[in-house]
Amino acid sequence: MNQVVNPGDHVIDATVGNGHDTVYLAKLVGTTGHVDGFDIQPAAIKATTSALDKAALSHQVTLWQMGHEHLADKIATDQPIKCAVFNLGYLPGGDKQIITKPTTTLTAVKAIQERLVTNGLIILLVYAGHPGGATEAQAVLDYATNLDQHQFQVLQYQFINQVHVPPYLLAIQKR
Ligand code: SAM
Numbered sequence: 001m002n003q004v005v006n007p008g009d010h011v012i013d014a015t016v017g018n019g020h021d022t023v024y025l026a027k028l029v030g031t032t033g034h035v036d037g038f039d040i041q042p043a044a045i046k047a048t049t050s051a052l053d054k055a056a057l058s059h060q061v062t063l064w065q066m067g068h069e070h071l072a073d074k075i076a077t078d079q080p081i082k083c084a085v086f087n088l089g090y091l092p093g094g095d096k097q098i099i100t101k102p103t104t105t106l107t108a109v110k111a112i113q114e115r116l117v118t119n120g121l122i123i124l125l126v127y128a129g130h131p132g133g134a135t136e137a138q139a140v141l142d143y144a145t146n147l148d149q150h151q152f153q154v155l156q157y158q159f160i161n162q163v164h165v166p167p168y169l170l171a172i173q174k175r
Pocket of ligand 1: 014019021041067087088089091101
């Protein structure tokens with residue numbers, strides 16, 4: 001991410017959760033850039049607001065308490081996106097029943113693709129180990145696998161020597 005995101009860029013945290021990625025992105029874009037962050041849970045928005053306040057980064061972030069599937073209503077097509085991060089699954093330390101879902105995740109990915117600048121990047125950290133996770137992981141993998149290679153480069157990074165069901169990372173870069 002730090003090789004793609006520069007000061008002044010507009011980026012998306014599609015699943016802010018406890019705010020770790022939001023803080024990281026806010027530091028990368030600096031005071032001249034902006035992060036739009038989404039999460040459906042009040043607890044996630046509260047935790048992220050507090051993490052941003054603590055790091056004095058609130059002024060370069062807008063938090064939306066809504067599903068990332070509504071991103072197209074909030075981010076105009078003339079607001080180019082340099083990078084978007086999805087950390088799928090459930091909120092660590094929160095309600096494990098509230099998880100990201102295949103349809104809404106892919107709706108958001110497609111909306112971001114339409115706004116992605118050349119060389120812009122979508123990163124998805126995909127977890128398949130929790131109930132519902134395998135279905136989402138398969139849907140995301142199927143979608144990414146079938147993207148036109150002339151338009152997008154898609155890479156998959158994964159642990160191959162870990163027990164249980166380790167997460168893997170998908171990176172979708174616009175050509
Ligand atoms: N990146 C976060 C961090 O640094 O703590 C962790 C994110 S956590 C794995 C996944 C988050 O996705 C949860 O907070 C959950 O509420 C959120 N979520 C679930 N469905 C969502 C949706 N449709 N739109 C946005 N966020 C959603």
